[in-house]
Structures are given as C-alpha cells and as structure tokens.
Amino acid sequence: MFEQQTRVTAIRIEQMDCPTEERLLRKALEKKPGVTGLRFNLMSRVLSVTHEPAVLDEVMQAIRKIGFTPELHDGKSATPRVAGKIGCCSHSHDTARSHGDSNGDSNGDSNGHAGHDDHHHKHDHDHDHDHDHDHGQAHPAHRHTGNTKQTQSAGEVSPNIGGGILPAWWHLGLGGVLALASELVHWFSGPVWLTIVCAVAAVALAGTATYRKGLVALRYGDLNINALMSIAVTCALLIGQWPEAAMVMVLFTLSEWIEAKSLDRTRAAVSGLMNLAPETVTVQIDGQWQKVEVAQVALGSRVRIAPGERIGLDGRIVRGVTTVNQAPITGESVPVDKELGDTVFAGTVNEAGEIEIDVTAAADSTTLARIITQIEEAQAVKAPTQRFVDTFSRYYTPAVVVLAVLLAIIPPLFFGGAWLSWIYQALVVLIIACPCALVISTPVTVVSGLTAAARMGILIKGGVYLEQGHRMGWLALDKTGTITQGQPVQTGMTPLDQAYSADQLQRIAVSLATRSDHPVSRAIAQAPEASALSAVTVDDFVAVAGRGVQGVIGDERWYLGSAVWAQELGVMSAAVKDRVAAAQNSGQSVVLLMNTRAVCMLFTAADKIKDSSIRAIEQLHQLGVKTVMLSGDHQSVVDAVAKTSGVTQAQAQLLPQEKQQLVQKLQKDGQVVVGMVGDGMNDAPALAQANIGFAMGAMGSDTAIETADVALMDDNLLKIPAFLKLSRTTRRVLVQNISLALGIKVVFLVLVLAGLGSMWLAVFADVGASLLVVANGLRLLRFSQREV
Structure with missing residues (x-):
C-alpha cells in the first residue's frame, strides 16, 4: 500500500552544492505534510523527495521560496528542462552529471542509509521502481549526451556557493575598484562621506547575492556562511569600519568563486567517466x-x-x-x-x-552506465568520518556564534575593554565561525577516492567501505576463480595398458571428453595435443552423474571418469590406486580411461594459480593483512594451492554456510575488519557476512555490481592491495583535512582573543582553509597513476 500512495521525485537544484543548502532545504521540507523522505546528492545537485503525489507542487514552491530554482530531473540529461543558476559552498558549472536515487528514506537522512554501519543491512537498498516519470527509471542514460553547455550568459561569473548567482564580472570588478577607492580615501584622510559612499556602493555591488541568501538563512534559523557574513559586514558598517567592510565583502565574493572552480575539478573527474562512451x-x-x-x-x-x-x-x-x-x-x-x-x-x-x-x-x-550509477549512489552514502563531521558542525557553529556574542560583551562590561574594539573582534569570530572547510573536506576526499578507484577498475559502493578498508586485518579468499584461474588444464597423461598406443588411447579419451560438460573432461578435450587428433565415433553415449561418461567405440565399451567409478567397476588395481593417490596428494584432479577389463590411461588436470594471485597475497601480507583460503575442494588440493600461493591459513571441504561461519568467527572481537573475496553464488553468504565483500570479475555482471560492496571489474586479485593502499591514503587525507580545517580556526580564535585578529585575515583563513582541504582531497585523483 505504501508504494502505491507515495512516489519519489528527483529534483535537480543547481544552487545545491554543499551542506549550507542541504540544511535550508531540510528545514523547509522535512516537516511538510506529505513529505516522508529526503535524499541529498550534493555532488550531483539532485534531491530525491519521497512524497504523496498531491504535494509535489507545494514541494517545488517551498524550494523556490528559499530562492532556489528546482527542476524536475528525468535522469537522461545533464542539463535539466529549465535553465537554472548555480550557487554556494561548492559552486560549479554543469561538469557533473546527476541522477535521482530511488531510495525513499522515511527518516530524512541525507545519506539515505540509516543503519549502514551494520554490515548485515548493507545490501538492503529498497529501490522503488514504480516512481513517477520525473524520477527517471534509468539514471545513467544521459551519460552519452556528452558535455552539455550551461545556459549561462557570457557576462556572468561562475556560480556562488550560497544559492543564487554571483554578480556579473563588471559588478564584481566595479565593487572591487570602489572598495579599493574607499581604502585609499580613508588612508589619505580624504572626505569621510566619499569613504562611506564608495564602501556602501562596493558592498551593494559585490554583496547583494550574499545578503539575499543570508536573509533567507536567517528566516529559517540557519547560521550559514552567508548569514554570518551578512551580519559581520553590516555590523562593521555600523561601527564605522567602512573600507574594511567593503573589502571583506569583495574578497569573500571573489574567494567563493575561486573555491567553486576548485570544486569543479572533483565533478569533472566523475564527469570524465561519464564521457567515456561516444554520443553516436x-x-x-x-x-x-x-x-x-x-x-x-x-x-x-x-x-x-x-x-x-x-x-x-x-x-x-x-x-x-x-x-x-x-x-x-x-x-x-x-x-x-x-x-x-x-x-x-x-x-x-x-x-x-x-x-x-x-x-x-x-x-x-551498459556495464559503464551501471558503474557510473553506482559511483553516484556511493556519493550519497556518507562515510563514518563524514557523518561525524556533519554532526560536529551542527553544534560547532552555534557555539562559536555564542562565543562571538560573549566576546563583544564581557571584556567591555567586566574588564574595561573598548566596546568598538571588542565588537570588531567578535565580528572576526563570526566570519571564521562557519565550518565550510571542515564540512567540505570529507565529501571531496571520498569522491576523489571513489573516482580514483573506478579508474583502476575497482568499483566501491560507498565511502563507508573505502574508509573501513584501512582497518582490514583478515581477507578470506575463495579458491576456484579467485586464487586459481577457475579452468582446469591437463597437466599429464600416463598410458597404463600396453595393448594400446598412447595416441590411440588419447583419441578415445578425447572423443568421450568432447561430449562431456565436466571441467576436467573439457581440459582433456582442449589439451594442445588433442587438436591434432581426429575424433572417433561414439555410440550409445551415456553421462553418469557424479561418475563420468561412457560409450561404445568400435566393438568395445569405454569409460572416462573418476577413481571412485573405477573402484565400482572393479578395474582399480593396487598400482593404479597408488598413482591416483600420489596425483591427488599433489593437488591434481584425476580422470581415468577404462574399458571393461582395466584402467588404460590416467589423466591429471589442475586449476592453475594465477601469477597475480601469488603477488597479491604477498602484498597483502606486507600490508599486515592475514589471509585465509576457504574452499569446497578436497583437502589435498587445497593444501597444494595454499602452499604455492602463500596464504596464511586454508580450510577445505566447506559448504557455503560453513564459509560464512568462519568469516563470522574471524569477526569475533569486533575490532578487525574482515574482507571476503569470491566470484560464485556459493560465496554469497560469506560475502554478505564480511565487513567488506569483494566480487571478482564483475565486468558485465549485473548481480556482482549491484550486490558487492567492492566490485573488481576483472579477475586480477592485485586490485585488493591497491584498494587497501587507496583506503589508507584516503584515511590519511581525511585526518589531514580535518586537522587543517580545525587547526586554522583554532589559531584565529587565539589571535582574536589576543586582540590581533582582523576581518581581512578571517576571510582569507576561512576560504583559504576550504581551498587547502579541496586541493588536498583532489590529490587522490592521481592515485591510480602513481600506485598501480
């Protein structure tokens, strides 16, 4: 009933670039009757709203009331149906394509994934495919439209990060000239009225959009950067700091635009994947x-x-x-x-x-379209660090605003400080109060990491897995198709009956093997020596389940099958039994060619270990990750593969649920992240149990791409060490960015308390911190070329 009464509509909002707009939209929409879920994708500027059909117009009107331009998103074009402008903490051109996620969370979580920390629920994405046409049933179709140009006039500056548009170039340029003129008139003790006129004109030209967005934010009780800057500049004008107020507004507007350009690089990286396929x-x-x-x-x-x-x-x-x-x-x-x-x-x-x-x-x-869809959806799944930062910022900004108010009042009231001086210092605190650098540091870093991984053929389903990877202590590996090639090849043949020539026996075996679908039989049929042999006619052919195949060749019945079948047929001699045991102990599979009297030829086959698997396991051990091989094969085969590949431990003859239980046992202390890599349906329970499930050879596979936490697009196990290195690098960058963002704020708060802060420096500190964390996060985009 629920799916019939609600729908999910994807709405593209060009001005929605950072948590500043997300908070405004949340306050405007989350308590609106008929709205049951909100899902934000800031990098794609798409808001997916779960709502009752009758309230869509009200939702669109509420978004317009904030000052944004909502456009119904059909998922097929980078440019929506109504030309819109761009704005806020992450301004951007339309270099990033967007999608609408059909996950209709009723909890209003911006991640759309409440509870994703619990790996038991990590695959429970409830996609509603009955959404209206506005949502777009196939997100990635627009990938092939190429670079769609923005409908932005040549005279406009690139979008601002607070919603709305920056002034045209001449507005910003003229505002800068007037701010500089105000400074010079004041510096050379010119007429006060001229200083005031130049300053007010500069603020009006450069800061109109900031004031408009600030007023909207204040109306919704949101102290974002635009509200704080509007308050600070207005108060500076009121206390007579005319030139500085004007220059601060111009510098803020200009620096916002520079920050937008930096963030465009993140979107351009994802856009590069989307433009891989030609338009025609x-x-x-x-x-x-x-x-x-x-x-x-x-x-x-x-x-x-x-x-x-x-x-x-x-x-x-x-x-x-x-x-x-x-x-x-x-x-x-x-x-x-x-x-x-x-x-x-x-x-x-x-x-x-x-x-x-x-x-x-x-x-x-297409495979490429599914990859891009998963990357876009992964951007909306916030990593633990990002969730922590978002929570921290909700308390940080009000706390700093309270500090600014106290700073303006307490020193003059109780310590004889000068009112204007301490009000000025309080305004400096207001400017540096906005946690933009802190909030923006994590999504830029995580998206850069996800994009770098995709370039290496590693599809990560969310920042949570990218971030968890650095704590991986164990990796469980399936054997067949993961460590080994998954296709047995013939390794030897031994004639045992002198009554027939080796070529004659091989021709008979190949004639039977070509009609069998067993992997070892195929290895016999596809052996290099077999290609030169002409097949003989097989009459009365029969496949015996679990045993092998039989047929009449000439006037004699021949059997090609297992040692167990030879025992049942009564043709297994002690000498042959010893040969079979020796071959099986060396990790090889055995197939016997028999007639009604004796075993005539012994074939051995083995599933060869990939060279890349040996190197990958060695690298995993160097990274401090222990390995365990989980296989349903015989113990002797598993032991042989384990010895050659170098895995830490090996378990044989396991059923799917037993693999799951062993992974669960490795997780017992809860402190170690356990990964599981496999390529078959029998690995599914263990993959789901693991903290991070890796699917091998996912290229072209719908199921693997959609269900794995990390999909390795080919069969190269070396991608897992690469994933771990990327995860650890991402973790380091996240820590660096958070330290930078908070460290710069702390330094300036100390300067203010010492009476040494200035509004100019505060603007540079705020935007400079944002530029630093963005540039640091973008370093991850070079990871693929450097590490793999």
Whole structure:
C-alpha cells in the first residue's frame, strides 16, 4: 500500500552544492505534510523527495521560496528542462552529471542509509521502481549526451556557493575598484562621506547575492556562511569600519568563486567517466550504415566500430577480430585480444581491426552506465568520518556564534575593554565561525577516492567501505576463480595398458571428453595435443552423474571418469590406486580411461594459480593483512594451492554456510575488519557476512555490481592491495583535512582573543582553509597513476 500512495521525485537544484543548502532545504521540507523522505546528492545537485503525489507542487514552491530554482530531473540529461543558476559552498558549472536515487528514506537522512554501519543491512537498498516519470527509471542514460553547455550568459561569473548567482564580472570588478577607492580615501584622510559612499556602493555591488541568501538563512534559523557574513559586514558598517567592510565583502565574493572552480575539478573527474562512451555509433539500418545516437539504439542492432574508435555500447562480436583497450573499465594496462563471440563493453577502445557487434545492452544499462550509477549512489552514502563531521558542525557553529556574542560583551562590561574594539573582534569570530572547510573536506576526499578507484577498475559502493578498508586485518579468499584461474588444464597423461598406443588411447579419451560438460573432461578435450587428433565415433553415449561418461567405440565399451567409478567397476588395481593417490596428494584432479577389463590411461588436470594471485597475497601480507583460503575442494588440493600461493591459513571441504561461519568467527572481537573475496553464488553468504565483500570479475555482471560492496571489474586479485593502499591514503587525507580545517580556526580564535585578529585575515583563513582541504582531497585523483 505504501508504494502505491507515495512516489519519489528527483529534483535537480543547481544552487545545491554543499551542506549550507542541504540544511535550508531540510528545514523547509522535512516537516511538510506529505513529505516522508529526503535524499541529498550534493555532488550531483539532485534531491530525491519521497512524497504523496498531491504535494509535489507545494514541494517545488517551498524550494523556490528559499530562492532556489528546482527542476524536475528525468535522469537522461545533464542539463535539466529549465535553465537554472548555480550557487554556494561548492559552486560549479554543469561538469557533473546527476541522477535521482530511488531510495525513499522515511527518516530524512541525507545519506539515505540509516543503519549502514551494520554490515548485515548493507545490501538492503529498497529501490522503488514504480516512481513517477520525473524520477527517471534509468539514471545513467544521459551519460552519452556528452558535455552539455550551461545556459549561462557570457557576462556572468561562475556560480556562488550560497544559492543564487554571483554578480556579473563588471559588478564584481566595479565593487572591487570602489572598495579599493574607499581604502585609499580613508588612508589619505580624504572626505569621510566619499569613504562611506564608495564602501556602501562596493558592498551593494559585490554583496547583494550574499545578503539575499543570508536573509533567507536567517528566516529559517540557519547560521550559514552567508548569514554570518551578512551580519559581520553590516555590523562593521555600523561601527564605522567602512573600507574594511567593503573589502571583506569583495574578497569573500571573489574567494567563493575561486573555491567553486576548485570544486569543479572533483565533478569533472566523475564527469570524465561519464564521457567515456561516444554520443553516436554507426548502426546498420535497412542495409545502410548510419550514425545514430546511442540512446536510440535498440537491443540486437548491428553496430560497426572502426579501428581507434571508442565503443559506444556493450555487444558481442559477430564479424572481425581486434584488440581492445579495456583500461577505462578494468584498469588493465594491456589490451585484450577479441574474436568472434567475445563481448566488448561501452567506453573501451577498439585498437586494431574493424569489428561489427550485436548490441546486448541498451545505453542506460551498459556495464559503464551501471558503474557510473553506482559511483553516484556511493556519493550519497556518507562515510563514518563524514557523518561525524556533519554532526560536529551542527553544534560547532552555534557555539562559536555564542562565543562571538560573549566576546563583544564581557571584556567591555567586566574588564574595561573598548566596546568598538571588542565588537570588531567578535565580528572576526563570526566570519571564521562557519565550518565550510571542515564540512567540505570529507565529501571531496571520498569522491576523489571513489573516482580514483573506478579508474583502476575497482568499483566501491560507498565511502563507508573505502574508509573501513584501512582497518582490514583478515581477507578470506575463495579458491576456484579467485586464487586459481577457475579452468582446469591437463597437466599429464600416463598410458597404463600396453595393448594400446598412447595416441590411440588419447583419441578415445578425447572423443568421450568432447561430449562431456565436466571441467576436467573439457581440459582433456582442449589439451594442445588433442587438436591434432581426429575424433572417433561414439555410440550409445551415456553421462553418469557424479561418475563420468561412457560409450561404445568400435566393438568395445569405454569409460572416462573418476577413481571412485573405477573402484565400482572393479578395474582399480593396487598400482593404479597408488598413482591416483600420489596425483591427488599433489593437488591434481584425476580422470581415468577404462574399458571393461582395466584402467588404460590416467589423466591429471589442475586449476592453475594465477601469477597475480601469488603477488597479491604477498602484498597483502606486507600490508599486515592475514589471509585465509576457504574452499569446497578436497583437502589435498587445497593444501597444494595454499602452499604455492602463500596464504596464511586454508580450510577445505566447506559448504557455503560453513564459509560464512568462519568469516563470522574471524569477526569475533569486533575490532578487525574482515574482507571476503569470491566470484560464485556459493560465496554469497560469506560475502554478505564480511565487513567488506569483494566480487571478482564483475565486468558485465549485473548481480556482482549491484550486490558487492567492492566490485573488481576483472579477475586480477592485485586490485585488493591497491584498494587497501587507496583506503589508507584516503584515511590519511581525511585526518589531514580535518586537522587543517580545525587547526586554522583554532589559531584565529587565539589571535582574536589576543586582540590581533582582523576581518581581512578571517576571510582569507576561512576560504583559504576550504581551498587547502579541496586541493588536498583532489590529490587522490592521481592515485591510480602513481600506485598501480
């Protein structure tokens, strides 16, 4: 009933860039009747509102009342249907695409994920697919529209971070000239009236938008940077600090714009992923090749891709061979050979021959589109540090404002201080009171980390997992397909019956193996020596579950199967039994070729360990992470793989629930983060139990991308050490940024208490801290080139 009575509407708000606007919107909307949930994505400037259908107009009107320009977001275009302006703590051009998350949280949490700290609930995203058309059913479809230009006139300055627009260049420039003139007139003891006129004119030209936004904030009881700056500048004018009030307003407006430019780089990094796929592809229509927008291409269409061209859609090759650079999706540095029947992915580059593909995924459901959707959704899932900072800032700003009031009153009343002097110092405190640098430090850092990981082919589902990674103490690994290649290969064959030649026995075995679907049988059929053999006719073929296959060749019945079957058939001799035991103890699988009299040939096969797995496990140990291999295979096979790969511990013959129980046992003290990496359905319980679940080879897999906490887009286990290094670097940057933001504030509070603060320095401190933490967070964007 609930899903029938409510809907989720995605609303793009160009002015919504930082927690300043989020708080205003929350106060305006969260108690409105009919609104049951709010979900904010500040990096994409999209607010998803869960509401009763009848109140949508009221919601839009409430947003306009704040001074913002709401636009219904259809999820298909970077530019909404109504041209809007931009503003606040993170101004920006439209370099960042947006999406509407369909998670309708009734608790109004800006993360939309209350309780995400509990890993038992980390996959419980309740996506409502019955939302109205405004929400946009396929978020990523707009990725292929390219760079959409903003409808901003050439005379306007880039957006301000408080909602609304900065003045045109000439307004800001003229305001700066008048502020400087006011300073010079005052410095050279010119007419006071001229100082006042120049100062007031400068404030009016440069600060109109700040005052307007400040008044809106005060109306909602929100002491954001615009409200604090408006109060400070107004009081400075009232106490006769005309030139300084004017210059502070001009510098604040200019520095806000500079800060916006810095934050644009974060959005541009995510935007770079979105622009990987081309806008158009060459499609065969009625026998003719035509350029068509990717969003218009239907499933099954034939698409031609020239050498050097970027692939626009997922598809299967039906003509031609080539090599494809899959680095944008998997992070692989070496191009991959592709031939008939192989799959190619949108966003990758066709480097060699011309190919034709049949489209297997629409533009809004390609692997690249799903990756981008997950990155955007991850931005809305706040890491523990970010939640702490948001909570801290709610108490910090009012506390500092109270301090400013006390600073203006107590020294003059009780210690004989000069009223104007201490009021001035109180105004300095007001300017540095806003925790913008502190609040902005965490999302910029986390988004940069998520984007850097995506460039390496590591898709992280939220900042919580990126941040948790630095505490990982154990990593549990599945064996088959994770540490090993997942495809057994023939490692040997031993003739045991002198009545037949080795070639004759192998030909019989290959003829039976080609008709079996067992992995070891396939290894026999695909062995290099088998390609030169001509198959013989097999009559009366039968597959016996759990045993092998049999058939009549010539006038004799042959069996290809397990040692257990040989025992049941009564053809297992003591000598053969010893050979089988020796092979199994060395970690190899055994298949026997038998007739009705004896075992004639012994084949061995093994699932080879990936070279990358050995190096990855070595790196994990160097990083202080212990490893345990969990497998359902026989103990002898598991022991052999463990010895070669170097894992710390190994457990064999485990059922899926037993793997889960072992992961749970590793978590017993609660202080160690436990990771689990696997690639199969039998790993699902353990992956869900782990604090961080890693899915191997998720490229092209809907299930893996949607359910894993971290999806490794190829089968390279080396990506887990890279993830850990990135997590630890991200943690260091977060600590650095918080220390910078708070440290600068503390220094200036000390200067103010010593009577040495000034409004000029306060503006530089506030914005300078923001620029420092943004620049420091953006360093993570270079991680992929430096570390992997």
